[in-house]
Amino acid sequence: MMLRDFTLRGVALQDFRGRDESLFDLTFRGGRLTRKKRLPELGQRNLFLTPGFNDAHIHLLHLGLSRQRCNLSGCGSLDEALETVAEFSRGGHTSGDILWAVNWDESHWADQRLPTREEIDRVVADSPVVMRRVCGHRAVLNTAAMQEAGRRWGALDPGGHLSEEQAMGLANLWPPTPEELEEAFLSAQDAAIAMGITRASEMGSHAALDTYLTLEERGLLKIDVKLFVAPERLEEVVRLRQEGRFTGPRLRLGGVKLYADGSVGARTAALRHPYEDAAHTGRLLYQDQDLFDMLDRCAREELPAAIHAIGDAAIDQVLHQLERIAQERGLEATRGVSIEHAEMVDTPMLDRIEALEIGLSMQPNFVERWGRPGGLYDRALGSQRCMAMNPFREVWDRKLPLVFGSDGMPMDPSMGLEGAVSHPMAEARLMSEEALSAYLGGRLAAAGYWDSEDWWAYGRGGGVLYGYDPLDLTSGDLSRVPVQGVLWCGEWVLEPSADLFRAGVVHAG
Numbered sequence: 001m002m003l004r005d006f007t008l009r010g011v012a013l014q015d016f017r018g019r020d021e022s023l024f025d026l027t028f029r030g031g032r033l034t035r036k037k038r039l040p041e042l043g044q045r046n047l048f049l050t051p052g053f054n055d056a057h058i059h060l061l062h063l064g065l066s067r068q069r070c071n072l073s074g075c076g077s078l079d080e081a082l083e084t085v086a087e088f089s090r091g092g093h094t095s096g097d098i099l100w101a102v103n104w105d106e107s108h109w110a111d112q113r114l115p116t117r118e119e120i121d122r123v124v125a126d127s128p129v130v131m132r133r134v135c136g137h138r139a140v141l142n143t144a145a146m147q148e149a150g151r152r153w154g155a156l157d158p159g160g161h162l163s164e165e166q167a168m169g170l171a172n173l174w175p176p177t178p179e180e181l182e183e184a185f186l187s188a189q190d191a192a193i194a195m196g197i198t199r200a201s202e203m204g205s206h207a208a209l210d211t212y213l214t215l216e217e218r219g220l221l222k223i224d225v226k227l228f229v230a231p232e233r234l235e236e237v238v239r240l241r242q243e244g245r246f247t248g249p250r251l252r253l254g255g256v257k258l259y260a261d262g263s264v265g266a267r268t269a270a271l272r273h274p275y276e277d278a279a280h281t282g283r284l285l286y287q288d289q290d291l292f293d294m295l296d297r298c299a300r301e302e303l304p305a306a307i308h309a310i311g312d313a314a315i316d317q318v319l320h321q322l323e324r325i326a327q328e329r330g331l332e333a334t335r336g337v338s339i340e341h342a343e344m345v346d347t348p349m350l351d352r353i354e355a356l357e358i359g360l361s362m363q364p365n366f367v368e369r370w371g372r373p374g375g376l377y378d379r380a381l382g383s384q385r386c387m388a389m390n391p392f393r394e395v396w397d398r399k400l401p402l403v404f405g406s407d408g409m410p411m412d413p414s415m416g417l418e419g420a421v422s423h424p425m426a427e428a429r430l431m432s433e434e435a436l437s438a439y440l441g442g443r444l445a446a447a448g449y450w451d452s453e454d455w456w457a458y459g460r461g462g463g464v465l466y467g468y469d470p471l472d473l474t475s476g477d478l479s480r481v482p483v484q485g486v487l488w489c490g491e492w493v494l495e496p497s498a499d500l501f502r503a504g505v506v507h508a509g
């Protein structure tokens with residue numbers, strides 16, 4: 001909507017600075033907030049404006065592709081998952097194409113068992129099927145898919161089970177078309193906006209770079225995207241940056257996304273001590289020196305590394321290599337680096353993180369989904385290690401640059417807010433306003449990355465309208481509590497409802 005001159009009447013503001021009981025009239029001219037008037041009386045708080053969620057770790061392309069594919073996230077058992085694959089195959093999936101069945105999570109199934117190659121063959125035999133776990137770090141193939149993958153990769157596990165590099169590399173064997181990727185992004189972007197997400201850090205797969213450059217060129221980005229690229233595209237982005245790409249308005253280059261280990265769900269997160277339910281410690285994906293060289297290369301190119309590290313051994317390895325870089329070249333060299341997930345971080349590691357002045361990008365929805373007593377983390381790691389995971393309070397109290405994201409499991413920020421305020425360990429919990437602030441990017445504001453006052457007045461000129469207090473969101477499900485409108489960079493990217501015009505809350509002119 002091209003409504004650029006208007007007033008929002010009687011709106012409560014909810015930003016990084018906690019509760020403010022006042023109501024405001026906000027005047028926008030030419031799409032910018034030009035006047036913020038505090039109303040003298042306290043009134044009924046019916047409409048709230050926030051700066052919009054910043055999902056600091058998301059895979060929008062992957063999320064959108066999941067919507068085009070056979071989605072197993074709602075399945076409650078292996079049988080149901082296999083039946084869903086069979087049904088998807090019957091319903092128009094043509095023989096010869098690859099059938100992607102994605103997002104299964106056996107930790108919520110009664111028997112908690114992975115599918116086998118033969119079981120998938122029994123429901124689809126004539127064309128390749130890839131069943132990929134929700135975390136992406138594990139996949140099972142049917143025989144037809146095994147044969148195709150084997151032709152490219154050589155011998156594979158005869159059971160059809162793949163993990164880590166192979167599971168994550170399947171998208172290179174059966175790459176989506178540019179059209180599928182564009183459609184995937186647009187549907188994921190709409191879903192993000194409907195949840196009040198206006199900024200996203202995309203942890204890009206191999207194809208993400210080309211897709212986002214095209215999307216930006218064609219003016220299809222409505223939200224701000226900070227793109228992190230796969231390491232094999234590093235040289236290319238350095239060249240593109242020299243050519244003046246990534247200068248906005250919506251697309252920015254975030255840096256390089258690296259993986260130091262896998263996931264707890266796939267039992268591939270790298271641990272100091274063995275898993276409770278498996279006789280191994282997961283696996284580090286880099287040798288020390290290779291990780292050092294890669295981090296050093298990112299530092300030399302001034303491309304901040306966002307390093308996936310979940311297990312304590314992986315976080316320890318990452319910190320050790322970053323410390324080597326900082327010792328050789330000073331803290332400048334690690335500026336902007338973040339550890340992604342950092343689920344098994346402990347106090348001594350937080351001391352080292354603080355000394356390195358690096359950031360933490362955490363996913364409180366993982367606590368909500370897998371971190372409860374009796375849940376996946378408890379079974380995989382034992383109660384003591386499970387309870388010590390994701391120590392949000394300590395991270396917060398140390399004033400570390402903390403950002404929250406969802407990793408798309410699911411994207412809904414209200415699930416993350418819930419996880420942050422109801423961590424199973426009371427002393428690890430955040431208050432609602434702290435959790436909200438971390439999800440809005442407020443801790444970055446506190447660390448001097450931007451001025452929160454700028455946000456409303458002169459910055460991005462936008463926000464998200466809710467018909468309820470976002471601080472009460474923690475019990476929520478954002479897909480059921482619709483956002484009332486999204487104003488971003490002076491444009492309504494989600495139009496305010498006609499009711500708001502009728503009620504005089506949004507007043508044109």
Ligand SMILES: [Zn+2]
Nearest residue numbers: 057059203407
């Ligand atoms: Zn991720």
